[in-house]
Amino acid sequence: MTSTPAYQLTDNPKNPQPANGGQACGKVYDTIKPDNRLSIEKSAPGRRALKFKGRLKHTAPPVPEAMKRKTSPRLPELSEFDTVRHFTRLSKINFSVDSHFYPLGSCTMKYNPRVNEDVAALDGFAGLHPLASDETAQGTLECLYDLQNRLCELCGMDAITLQPAAGAHSEFTGLLVAQAYFAHKGQKDRVEIIVPDSAHGTNPATASMLGFSPININSGPDGRVDLEVLKRHLGAKTAVVMLTVPNTLGIFESGIESIARMAHEAGALVYMDGANFNALIGLVKPGELGVDIMHLNMHKTFSTPHGGGGPGAGAIAVKKHLDAYLPVPIIKKEEDRFLADFNRPLSVGRVKAFFGNTGVLLKAYTYMLMHSARELGQIAENAIINANYAKALLKDSYPAHSKEHCMHECVLTPGPEMTAQGIKTLDIAKRLLDYGFHAPTVYFPLIVHEAIMIEPTETETRETIDEFAAAMKKISVEAVSDPQKVKDAPHTMPVKRLDEVQAARQPNLRW
Numbered sequence: 168m169t170s171t172p173a174y175q176l177t178d179n180p181k182n183p184q185p186a187n188g189g190q191a192c193g194k195v196y197d198t199i200k201p202d203n204r205l206s207i208e209k210s211a212p213g214r215r216a217l218k219f220k221g222r223l224k225h226t227a228p229p230v231p232e233a234m235k236r237k238t239s240p241r242l243p244e245l246s247e248f249d250t251v252r253h254f255t256r257l258s259k260i261n262f263s264v265d266s267h268f269y270p271l272g273s274c275t276m277k278y279n280p281r282v283n284e285d286v287a288a289l290d291g292f293a294g295l296h297p298l299a300s301d302e303t304a305q306g307t308l309e310c311l312y313d314l315q316n317r318l319c320e321l322c323g324m325d326a327i328t329l330q331p332a333a334g335a336h337s338e339f340t341g342l343l344v345a346q347a348y349f350a351h352k353g354q355k356d357r358v359e360i361i362v363p364d365s366a367h368g369t370n371p372a373t374a375s376m377l378g379f380s381p382i383n384i385n386s387g388p389d390g391r392v393d394l395e396v397l398k399r400h401l402g403a404k405t406a407v408v409m410l411t412v413p414n415t416l417g418i419f420e421s422g423i424e425s426i427a428r429m430a431h432e433a434g435a436l437v438y439m440d441g442a443n444f445n446a447l448i449g450l451v452k453p454g455e456l457g458v459d460i461m462h463l464n465m466h467k468t469f470s471t472p473h474g475g476g477g478p479g480a481g482a483i484a485v486k487k488h489l490d491a492y493l494p495v496p497i498i499k500k501e502e503d504r505f506l507a508d509f510n511r512p513l514s515v516g517r518v519k520a521f522f523g524n525t526g527v528l529l530k531a532y533t534y535m536l537m538h539s540a541r542e543l544g545q546i547a548e549n550a551i552i553n554a555n556y557a558k559a560l561l562k563d564s565y566p567a568h569s570k571e572h573c574m575h576e577c578v579l580t581p582g583p584e585m586t587a588q589g590i591k592t593l594d595i596a597k598r599l600l601d602y603g604f605h606a607p608t609v610y611f612p613l614i615v616h617e618a619i620m621i622e623p624t625e626t627e628t629r630e631t632i633d634e635f636a637a638a639m640k641k642i643s644v645e646a647v648s649d650p651q652k653v654k655d656a657p658h659t660m661p662v663k664r665l666d667e668v669q670a671a672r673q674p675n676l677r678w
């Protein structure tokens with residue numbers, strides 16, 4: 168790995184980033200002329216952008232007469248400038264991680280270095296035919312092979328698949344592997360999956376989808392698994408203990424080694440939801456703590472924020488005893504050639520076409536190669552420092568759910584002087600938009616009343632977190648001096664507060 172830091176780590180005095188925060192973004196919006204017309208409403212007959220001289224040569228096969236439309240499609244007729252301004256305006260009234268601080272907890276909306284996109288878009292990768300033979304796909308296979316090895320090393324695991332399409336799909340694949348393992352051992356009566364209430368919601372959902380019975384256990388007062396409660400539920404029917412680490416309260420499951428020992432003594436496996444591995448990367452190897460199966464969200468830990476719903480990529484890493492059940496193909500190296508290995512008789516089969524979401528995997532690989540081993544550890548350190556910094560700045564107005572240090576995200580709640588005015592978490596989230604900040608995750612985790620979950624991520628500067636905290640504190644003051652203003656927010660956005668009951672009962676889905 169190279170030793171040059173490829174992106175700006177927090178508080179690097181040699182290369183300070185300008186504080187962007189909301190102010191700059193607010194200004195961008197202010198300079199945009201409000202114009203809610205659709206492009207079709209701006210249309211003028213005959214207006215157009217570009218005229219080609221002569222006719223373009225027809226290459227498409229002719230459409231059968233009966234299927235030809237009788238009237239021309241109603242498309243907007245716009246000048247080139249109208250078109251460019253229309254879409255540029257739309258893009259600017261949107262919040263995005265490139266324009267705004269985006270502290271969504273449990274989502275890791277970190278900066279996605281542009282070089283990731285450049286690499287994934289290289290002709291040799293992007294132009295590769297999905298059915299290309301291994302022989303003609305050696306470069307891509309080599310990258311995936313190297314990525315597999317590096318991830319195994321970081322996780323302290325023995326084998327890995329890069330096939331799953333995202334986090335929830337990884338959980339599905341991981342539990343499918345566990346199911347195949349127990350079936351092969353003749354232990355089909357292991358049908359229960361123990362899930363603490365601090366786990367991500369996808370965990371019990373996945374367990375149910377596969378026909379397991381999720382057994383929900385309550386956390387102790389410190390937000391961690393209560394070992395006594397766990398002990399009562401472990402038994403001959405337990406297939407898997409499924410832990411989210413750090414859990415959805417942003418807390419490290421410090422009893423994980425004891426949990427693993429207890430699970431193994433009961434003959435069960437330990438699954439770790441490692442979607443938020445950016446809190447642990449380079450600092451902790453889950454395999455050394457007794458984890459048998461874990462998944463990674465390549466699109467969270469290794470950049471590529473997924474808030475836009477774009478493609479993700481997951482990976483599940485397992486210990487040796489589960490290797491045989493992983494999906495096909497696994498990328499292997501034989502002598503100096505790379506190949507997709509399908510010859511795995513105990514495999515659960517394919518879970519995704521081709522090699523998985525290769526574009527996202529290549530972005531993750533690029534991100535990883537840009538960092539030395541030490542710098543990967545700094546990702547986790549900075550993610551943790553930033554979350555604890557935000558929590559400390561806000562402690563007077565927004566008490567934290569847990570008094571302990573958090574990992575990469577903190578869970579706060581509106582203070583008593585705010586709730587006394589009837590201010591809800593949703594009001595704070597909406598008011599933040601007026602200050603130019605995307606809202607944090609709200610009402611998650613479900614076990615915290617009026618939760619506000621903030622994940623600054625490691626890629627934000629101290630100044631940005633300061634600005635965000637200042638806006639949050641200002642809202643807590645407004646909540647007392649002018650509560651209605653907070654309840655009616657947002658005031659500066661193109662779309663104001665919606666009547667959510669009306670929207671659900673009488674949705675108006677047309678312009």
Ligand SMILES: *Cc1c(COP(=O)(O)O)cnc(C)c1O
Binds near residue numbers: 274333367443464479
């Ligand atoms: C995001 C997340 C998931 C789900 O991942 P997707 O890629 O959105 O399917 C699962 N578990 C945890 C802890 C997460 O943060």
